[in-house]
Amino acid sequence: MKARTLYTIFFVLAALIMIFILLPLVRLIFFINPKTVSVIAERSVLVSIWNSISLSFLTAIIALVFGVPMAFLLSKKRFGKLESLVETIVDVPLSIPHTVVGIALLFVLGRREIIGAFFYNAFGFQMTGTRLAIVLAMLFVSLPYTIDSAKEGFKKISPSFEKVAATLGASPGSIFRTIHLPLAKSSILSGFLLTWARAISEFGAVVILAYYPLTAPVKIYQAFNEYNLSTSGAIAAYLLIISLGIFLTFRFVAVDRIWKR
Numbered sequence: 001m002k003a004r005t006l007y008t009i010f011f012v013l014a015a016l017i018m019i020f021i022l023l024p025l026v027r028l029i030f031f032i033n034p035k036t037v038s039v040i041a042e043r044s045v046l047v048s049i050w051n052s053i054s055l056s057f058l059t060a061i062i063a064l065v066f067g068v069p070m071a072f073l074l075s076k077k078r079f080g081k082l083e084s085l086v087e088t089i090v091d092v093p094l095s096i097p098h099t100v101v102g103i104a105l106l107f108v109l110g111r112r113e114i115i116g117a118f119f120y121n122a123f124g125f126q127m128t129g130t131r132l133a134i135v136l137a138m139l140f141v142s143l144p145y146t147i148d149s150a151k152e153g154f155k156k157i158s159p160s161f162e163k164v165a166a167t168l169g170a171s172p173g174s175i176f177r178t179i180h181l182p183l184a185k186s187s188i189l190s191g192f193l194l195t196w197a198r199a200i201s202e203f204g205a206v207v208i209l210a211y212y213p214l215t216a217p218v219k220i221y222q223a224f225n226e227y228n229l230s231t232s233g234a235i236a237a238y239l240l241i242i243s244l245g246i247f248l249t250f251r252f253v254a255v256d257r258i259w260k261r
Contacts, residue, residue, distance in 0.1 A: 070090070105205065110127075
């Protein structure tokens with residue numbers, strides 16, 4: 001097969017993928033019209049969208065705090081013979097249906113379960129049905145994106161940089177802060193964005209662990225069941241516009257400025 005023919009086939013397949021992704025999204029965006037403005041003006045819709053955006057952002061921050069150190073350990077193979085097992089455990093949430101995740105977390109965070117009972121008996125705080133429960137559900141399903149992305153970034157750093165810095169008397173903490181983090185920042189930020197995006201769209205685990213307070217995906221599901229496709233479609237369209245606006249702005253403005261430093 002000639003190169004031209006091969007690349008033509010590949011470009012056709014690539015074009016089909018682009019159409020497959022863009023067509024439903026474009027159709028949804030064009031669903032926005034003067035008749036749907038009243039839907040987004042409802043307080044419950046605005047609150048649900050705010051919950052999704054703010055809680056998913058908090059989830060991504062938490063994922064950075066906990067995930068980056070673990071990614072560094074994995075990149076340096078500090079777990080020894082348990083390396084493969086640890087990597088498998090980290091990626092397990094990617095392969096579990098999210099409704100299963102919700103049920104599994106419920107068996108831990110429920111009022112009569114291991115962790116949930118402790119918080120309820122000690123502080124009178126019920127974890128399920130709270131914003132904390134939403135964050136934990138989001139974190140469970142999205143944390144692997146931060147760890148995997150940061151790990152690949154750390155792996156790309158030449159060990160020679162670390163050796164030279166150590167020879168000059170730099171401490172491990174200083175080496176991590178001044179060498180590893182700056183050189184892996186693009187991968188870490190990519191992981192942050194992937195985690196945020198995954199968390200903002202989470203439905204299965206959240207709807208089981210904390211139906212209320214509503215997040216946008218749960219609100220869309222509720223509107224679809226209680227009203228009609230037009231109402232749920234309007235909420236979905238506005239959430240799509242807001243999400244794309246945030247992520248594109250963050251990606252092409254904030255992140256690019258950081259990467260170029």
